Amino acid sequence: MSADGQxxxxxxxxxxxxxxxRHFGRRRAVSRVTFTVARGQILGLLGPNGAGKSTLLAMLxxxxxxxxxxxRFGTRDVTTGDVALRALIGVLGHDLFLYxxxxxxxxxxxxxxxxxxxxxxGASRRALEQAGLIDRADDLVSSFSRGMRQRVALERALxxxxxxxxxDEPFTGLDDASTAALVARLKGLREDAAIVVLATHDLDLxxxxxxxxxxxxxxxxxxxxxxxxxxxxxxxxVMTRSPMPSGAEGA
Amino acid sequence: xRAATVCALMFALSPLVIASADYESTMxxxxxxxxxxxxxxxxxxxxxxxxxxxxxxxxxxxxxRHDRTAWAAAEMAVIFGLVTIVxxxxxxxxxxxxxxxxxxxxxxxxVQWMVxxxxxxxxxYGGPGSEKLAAGLALFGTAxxxxxxxxxxxxxxxxxxxxxxxxxxxxxxxxxxYCVAAFTLLFIVLLKLxxxxxxxxxxxxxxxxxxxxxx
Amino acid sequence: xxxxxxxxxxxxxTVEVRSGEIAxxxxxxxxxxxxxxxxxxVREGKPPDDGAAGILWIAIAFAGNLALGRAFERERQAExxxxxxxAPAPRPAxxxxxxxxxxxxxxxxxxxLVPLIALLFQARLLAHPFWMAAILASGTxxxxxxGTLFAAMLVRxxxxxxxxxxxxxxxxxxxxxxxxxxxxxxxxxxxxxxIVRFWFALLIAFDAVFVTLSLWTFESVMTD
Numbered sequence: 244m245s246a247d248g249q250x251x252x253x254x255x256x257x258x259x260x261x262x263x264x265r266h267f268g269r270r271r272a273v274s275r276v277t278f279t280v281a282r283g284q285i286l287g288l289l290g291p292n293g294a295g296k297s298t299l300l301a302m303l304x305x306x307x308x309x310x311x312x313x314x315r316f317g318t319r320d321v322t323t324g325d326v327a328l329r330a331l332i333g334v335l336g337h338d339l340f341l342y343x344x345x346x347x348x349x350x351x352x353x354x355x356x357x358x359x360x361x362x363x364x365g366a367s368r369r370a371l372e373q374a375g376l377i378d379r380a381d382d383l384v385s386s387f388s389r390g391m392r393q394r395v396a397l398e399r400a401l402x403x404x405x406x407x408x409x410x411d412e413p414f415t416g417l418d419d420a421s422t423a424a425l426v427a428r429l430k431g432l433r434e435d436a437a438i439v440v441l442a443t444h445d446l447d448l449x450x451x452x453x454x455x456x457x458x459x460x461x462x463x464x465x466x467x468x469x470x471x472x473x474x475x476x477x478x479x480x481v482m483t484r485s486p487m488p489s490g491a492e493g494a
Numbered sequence: 495x496r497a498a499t500v501c502a503l504m505f506a507l508s509p510l511v512i513a514s515a516d517y518e519s520t521m522x523x524x525x526x527x528x529x530x531x532x533x534x535x536x537x538x539x540x541x542x543x544x545x546x547x548x549x550x551x552x553x554x555x556x557x558x559r560h561d562r563t564a565w566a567a568a569e570m571a572v573i574f575g576l577v578t579i580v581x582x583x584x585x586x587x588x589x590x591x592x593x594x595x596x597x598x599x600x601x602x603x604x605v606q607w608m609v610x611x612x613x614x615x616x617x618x619y620g621g622p623g624s625e626k627l628a629a630g631l632a633l634f635g636t637a638x639x640x641x642x643x644x645x646x647x648x649x650x651x652x653x654x655x656x657x658x659x660x661x662x663x664x665x666x667x668x669x670x671x672y673c674v675a676a677f678t679l680l681f682i683v684l685l686k687l688x689x690x691x692x693x694x695x696x697x698x699x700x701x702x703x704x705x706x707x708x709x
Numbered sequence: 710x711x712x713x714x715x716x717x718x719x720x721x722x723t724v725e726v727r728s729g730e731i732a733x734x735x736x737x738x739x740x741x742x743x744x745x746x747x748x749x750x751v752r753e754g755k756p757p758d759d760g761a762a763g764i765l766w767i768a769i770a771f772a773g774n775l776a777l778g779r780a781f782e783r784e785r786q787a788e789x790x791x792x793x794x795x796a797p798a799p800r801p802a803x804x805x806x807x808x809x810x811x812x813x814x815x816x817x818x819x820x821x822l823v824p825l826i827a828l829l830f831q832a833r834l835l836a837h838p839f840w841m842a843a844i845l846a847s848g849t850x851x852x853x854x855x856g857t858l859f860a861a862m863l864v865r866x867x868x869x870x871x872x873x874x875x876x877x878x879x880x881x882x883x884x885x886x887x888x889x890x891x892x893x894x895x896x897x898x899x900x901x902x903x904i905v906r907f908w909f910a911l912l913i914a915f916d917a918v919f920v921t922l923s924l925w926t927f928e929s930v931m932t933d
Contacts, residue, residue: 267622269699304795308932324928330797340792344724353720357713357796383727553929608879615875621867630862630930634855634880637922641883641915648907649886 253327255317257281258303258407258438263312264462265298272298274462275312280438280455282406285429287449287471288442289478290459296442297337299459300409303440304334316407330358333405337412339396343385347376347395350384351402358403370398375424390421397428407438414445426452446474458482498683504676529669531581533677534574535603540681541571542606545613546636549629558696561625564632566688568613570681575607598647605642609635710802717793717806721780722813731779732814739772739818740825747829761832762892766848766885768822769815773852774874776814777860780807785864800928804857808920811853819845837895840905844895847912848888851919852881858923862930887911 258280265273273295280286288296301307302314305321305328314321316328334340341350351367360366371377374394384392393413400408414422429452432439443449449456450472458466458481466481508529545567552560582600583593594600609631616628725732746764750757784790793803823841827834834841859876863869891908894901 266703269702271703306791306794306932324932326797326799329795332795334792334795336788336791338786338788340789341787342720342724342789343787344727345720349720349723353716354792354796356716357793357798359797553926605879605882612875612879616866616872619868620863620872621865623865626930626932627859627862627866630858630926631876631880633926634919634922637918638880638883641911641918645883645886645911649890 253316253319253331255319255406257317258440259315260299260303261313261315263299263302263309263314265295265302265307265309271462273302273309276457276459276462276464277312278455278457278464278467280440282436282438283433284454285433285439285441285452286455286457287453288440288457288459289444289446289449289474291444291482293461294459295462296459297411298462300334300411300440300442303407304332304409305329330403331406333400333403333408335397335400335408335410335413337415339392340399341384341392341396344383346381346383347371347387348380350395351399354399355402360403366402370402371395374398389416390418393417393421394424397425401428401432405437407440408432410439410441410443412443413441414443414448422448446478450474497679501676501679501683504672504679508673508676527581527585529673531578531585532670533674534577534581536674537677537681538571538574538578538603538607541567541574542610542636542639544685545571545610545632549632549636552629553626553633558625559693561629562689562692562696563685564629565617565692566685568610568617568628568632569688570685571610572607572614573684574677574681575603575610578603579607596650598643598650601646601649602639602643605646606635606639609638710799710805713798713802714805714809717798717803718809718813721806721810725810725814731776731783732817734779735772735776735814736818736821738775739768739822742768742771743822743826743829751830756830756832759889759893759896761826761830761834762889762896764830765822765826765834765892766888768826769819769849769888770852770878770881770885772818773811773815773849773856774877776818777811777853777856777877778870778873780811780814781860781864790861790864794931800931801924804861804923804927807861808853808857808923811857812849815849815853816846819849832896834892834896837900837905840895840909841892843909844888844891844905844912847909847916848884848891851884851912851915854916854920854923855880858927858930861927883915884912887915 260276260278263273263276264271276295276299278286288299290296298307302309302321305325308322319328321328342353345353348364348367348371351370352363355363355366355370368377368380371380374397376391376394379387379391384395387395393416397413400410413425417425426448429439429441433454441449441453453471453474455469456467456471456474456477457464458478460482466477468477471477545564548560548564548567551557552564586595587593613628613631613635616624616631620627743764746760746767747756750760750764781790784793794800823834823845826832856873856877859880860873863872863876866872887908891905891912894904894908
């Protein structure tokens with residue numbers, strides 16, 4: 244029972260976020276955000292802490308329901324109980340989602356089996372080779388450095404070849420080599436026509452990598468631009484002016 | 495609110511009505527506590543039931559109205575349970591000489607009352623997202639009623655228990671039903687007030703949020 | 710779904726065997742509990758009459774509470790519970806896997822507690838091993854079924870350490886009563902089969918109802 248075989252009926256070529264808001268009591272986490280991202284594109288969610296990036300990613304991952312607005316995968320409205328959709332989503336969280344008491348191989352095999360991949364051990368081995376960690380395969384994850392754990396976590400997120408990849412601050416604490424590897428991997432995903440949504444602080448890295456950028460502040464979308472460059476200056480400019488009227492997109 | 499006025503009047507008149515009831519032969523004046531004790535016990539049960547049903551509906555539909563009803567009903571359960579648990583021992587002390595008897599009904603009521611307390615503690619200290627949790631607790635508490643009663647019943651004695659509480663023959667007449675009506679009215683009035691309080695709080699929250707979005 | 714639950718169970722057991730953190734601390738805590746009871750209740754070398762049954766189940770309840778809290782706290786730290794919820798596994802499978810893990814852990818603890826209590830309190834707990842195991846198994850399952858659901862629900866809540874016992878103990882009153890009375894009946898000099906069977910039946914009914922309820926509501930309760 245492979246992931247593809249079981250859920251072949253669900254396909255989508257874009258993810259649309261339409262006037263989505265989410266609040267917790269009085270705290271507004273996300274307020275009327277709208278964007279679309281298509282296959283083979285990398286979209287960046289940029290903004291300071293508390294801007295709503297993680298909440299938005301949680302909603303895209305079907306873990307949270309928006310309090311208003313809708314999220315659509317192709318023509319399919321997202322609901323939280325949607326098992327078929329979850330099989331097509333890969334998430335690299337800020338806390339990495341790895342069991343420190345298990346080895347790298349065991350972590351990957353477990354998640355591969357969880358996602359319904361028929362040959363879990365084979366997939367795990369291939370993933371380790373891809374990450375360049377095959378000789379550390381049987382070491383406990385707790386003994387890995389941050390960069391190595393990140394590589395394993397990325398492979399874990401991608402092991403079932405998801406159509407939508409969500410990454411929450413993936414560049415945190417990485418050295419140059421690991422960063423370059425990650426960037427290369429993301430470009431590879433773009434070539435494979437996956438949809439990538441990336442939340443990050445790191446504007447220099449995001450420069451040249453993103454196909455679209457959405458700037459968030461206090462849960463609101465203050466700016467969005469296609470094929471952005473000079474992100475840092477745009478960021479500075481955009482974060483200090485008043486928010487744009489909801490629903491409109493600028494360039 | 496007219497209902498509140500009627501209710502207040504009924505309670506004001508209740509001592510007169512109770513005084514006019516027959517004196518019960520073995521227990522005398524003290525038995526009159528029963529006219530408050532029994533209706534509040536019934537309201538305690540009703541509140542628990544309302545809370546349970548509202549919680550199930552909330553779990554199924556996710557509609558916040560049911561959650562508000564469940565919370566209000568849980569508070570009612572704690573209040574009426576408190577009245578029952580205070581009036582009960584007062585009566586028991588005078589009637590049978592001890593404050594507490596570990597029989598099936600009193601002990602199960604105590605346990606269910608603690609579940610209602612646990613619900614309120616959860617709502618207060620659980621932080622955001624505790625609505626669903628509380629609904630789950632209420633569901634489990636309601637499903638547990640039969641189990642608690644049976645286990646407590648047979649906990650004391652293994653053989654079919656002879657009733658510890660002696661049968662009380664007295665006229666279940668007008669005073670009792672008068673008080674039941676008064677308490678029912680009280681329950682409804684309080685419930686509606688409490689639910690409305692929560693509704694207004696929710697309206698305030700959404701106004702606050704939408705105002706924030708303009709500017 | 711069973712396959713997935715088994716997968717999660719195996720993973721939990723592997724993690725536990727490697728680190729041993731929860732198993733050792735729970736076991737140690739349970740033994741300490743029993744010792745405290747011994748000091749409190751044994752007078753002049755003579756333990757109270759039905760004390761052994763009560764002490765066994767109180768130790769299980771306390772140890773179970775501790776184990777549940779720790780098990781889900783660990784999942785919370787690496788956010789691995791989130792990873793489980795993101796996977797295309799049906800939610801009841803996640804619940805079942807976690808539940809079985811807790812049951813295995815408590816069973817291991819009980820395997821040590823029963824002989825220990827039999828020794829310290831001179832109680833013939835092992836006189837009817839089949840029934841003892843049946844009562845322990847059904848009681849532990851009931852306690853763990855409710856506990857797993859509550860502990861999972863509370864992962865995202867504040868004050869979760871204190872709230873778990875507040876929620877858990879009132880609901881598991883029937884389990885404690887049935888467990889203690891059933892065990893006490895086993896300790897009587899003449900074996901009272903009817904009584905043991907009655908309490909066992911109550912425990913089985915409790916398990917059936919509450920495991921089913923938990924499976925139904927796990928999805929609803931874990932999503933926001």
